[in-house]
Amino acid sequence: DGGITQSPKYLFRKEGQNVTLSCEQNLNHDAMYWYRQDPGQGLRLIYYSQIVNDFQKGDIAEGYSVSREKKESFPLTVTSAQKNPTAFYLCASSYRYYNSPLHFGNGTRLTVT
Amino acid sequence: DAKTTQPTSMDCAEGRAANLPCNHSTISGNEYVYWYRQIHSQGPQYIIHGLKNNETNEMASLIITEDRKSSTLILPHATLRDTAVYYCIVGGTSYGKLTFGQGTILTVHP
Numbered sequence: 001d002g003g004i005t006q007s008p009k010y011l012f013r014k015e016g017q018n019v020t021l022s023c024e025q026n027l028n029h030d031a032m033y034w035y036r037q038d039p040g041q042g043l044r045l046i047y048y049s050q051i052v053n054d055f056q057k058g059d060i061a062e063g064y065s066v067s068r069e070k071k072e073s074f075p076l077t078v079t080s081a082q083k084n085p086t087a088f089y090l091c092a093s094s095y096r097y098y099n100s101p102l103h104f105g106n107g108t109r110l111t112v113t
Numbered sequence: 114d115a116k117t118t119q120p121t122s123m124d125c126a127e128g129r130a131a132n133l134p135c136n137h138s139t140i141s142g143n144e145y146v147y148w149y150r151q152i153h154s155q156g157p158q159y160i161i162h163g164l165k166n167n168e169t170n171e172m173a174s175l176i177i178t179e180d181r182k183s184s185t186l187i188l189p190h191a192t193l194r195d196t197a198v199y200y201c202i203v204g205g206t207s208y209g210k211l212t213f214g215q216g217t218i219l220t221v222h223p
Contacts, residue, residue: 004156006156035213041215042200042213042214042215042216043157043213044213088154090156090157092156099145101147101159101162102147102149102157102159103159104156104157104158104159105156106155106156107154107155107156109154
């Protein structure tokens with residue numbers, strides 16, 4: 001079945017460590033996105049990529065980095081510079097960057113202590 | 114992108130139709146209306162989208178007013194599994210920068 005796979009589902013890290021969240025899609029979608037969701041709040045865009053080897057900052061990119069070396073993969077690194085990294089992270093993709101529904105993975109819940 | 118306004122919460126009896134409203138008075142001509150839902154601890158699920166005409170798929174119907182300033186998502190026969198947070202989102206050429214707001218918490222009762 002086509003879809004988006006995020007791994008792991010739960011991730012625990014010590015403060016000061018970088019951590020990379022995986023996102024893979026087999027939908028042959030051009031665009032991919034990373035969102036963050038905090039308890040009781042909506043989704044906030046971290047980074048997005050319209051096409052391979054291209055990505056842009058979203059609304060809350062500070063403390064995060066991404067790469068898009070392959071069409072199907074869009075990993076997110078949460079660096080030690082991110083002040084409040086504990087959150088639910090969601091990856092999404094769409095056929096194209098505009099006028100196309102987003103398809104989401106089931107998220108990674110990151111806890112940093 | 115245009116902002117949307119949704120009620121914070123709604124209730125519905127199982128088997129009845131659930132009608133979820135959304136106001137988007139600042140929508141521009143090339144912006145679509147999208148609906149998603151999110152069940153606790155899962156990723157949002159795409160439901161339906163439309164530009165001007167009413168739309169229907171296997172999950173729901175979308176009714177957009179003629180002036181496009183508001184829309185209604187209709188779940189024709191709500192089940193307990195439809196209990197979720199429903200997001201109404203408007204977007205077009207800057208789709209990736211859409212804002213998912215607080216949404217409407219729909220609770221379906223037995």
